[in-house]
Amino acid sequence: MTTTSGITGSGSQNTVLSSNGGKFGENPFLLLLTEQLKNQTPLEPVDNESFMNQMASYSSMQQQQDLNTNMLALLDYQGLLARMQGLSQGSALLGKEVSYKDAQGVDASGTVESVYVAEDGDVKLKLEGGGEVALRDIHQIAAPAAQA
Numbered sequence: 614m615t616t617t618s619g620i621t622g623s624g625s626q627n628t629v630l631s632s633n634g635g636k637f638g639e640n641p642f643l644l645l646l647t648e649q650l651k652n653q654t655p656l657e658p659v660d661n662e663s664f665m666n667q668m669a670s671y672s673s674m675q676q677q678q679d680l681n682t683n684m685l686a687l688l689d690y691q692g693l694l695a696r697m698q699g700l701s702q703g704s705a706l707l708g709k710e711v712s713y714k715d716a717q718g719v720d721a722s723g724t725v726e727s728v729y730v731a732e733d734g735d736v737k738l739k740l741e742g743g744g745e746v747a748l749r750d751i752h753q754i755a756a757p758a759a760q761a
Contacts, residue, residue, distance in 0.1 A: 642671055692734065699736030703728030703748050706738060712753035713746045724757055 646667060703725075712722040723740030728748075731737050736748040 642674065646671070696730045696734065696736070699748055700728055700730060703736050703738055706751075706754060708757055710755045710757050711738065711740075711746065711751045712755070713750045714752070722753075 706725045707728065708725065710722055710724050712720060715721045721744075723742060723744050723746070725738045726741050727739040729737055729739065738746050738748060738751070740746065
């Protein structure tokens with residue numbers, strides 16, 4: 614009976630059959646595949662169909678990882694574009710009087726002093742006097758009242 618030592622990554626605790634929640638990335642897959650080929654029995658070598666299936670699985674896994682990376686980059690870029698568009702729309706309201714419903718559902722209004730993106734991604738307007746309102750809550754825009 615022959616035994617095989619654990620397959621590890623580049624000198625660390627990077628084992629394929631790790632129980633510490635590691636990812637099964639491309640390097641452990643290749644290590645496992647080459648270890649399997651090195652330790653095959655001469656009387657029962659890995660058949661071509663099985664080998665091709667494993668290579669197809671590896672190729673599919675690599676393409677999926679690339680797709681996931683690209684999708685995350687695209688989503689990040691779309692979020693950036695949405696924030697920039699919101700800031701652009703909000704900047705057109707600087708100095709204008711806006712009407713909105715406050716937290717109690719009462720109509721309120723104020724003059725827009727500045728525009729910013731909140732941590733949750735919402736575009737917010739700072740009003741003169743210290744109030745804030747989300748851009749999506751605005752239901753009326755007017756020119757500022759003439760001061761006498």
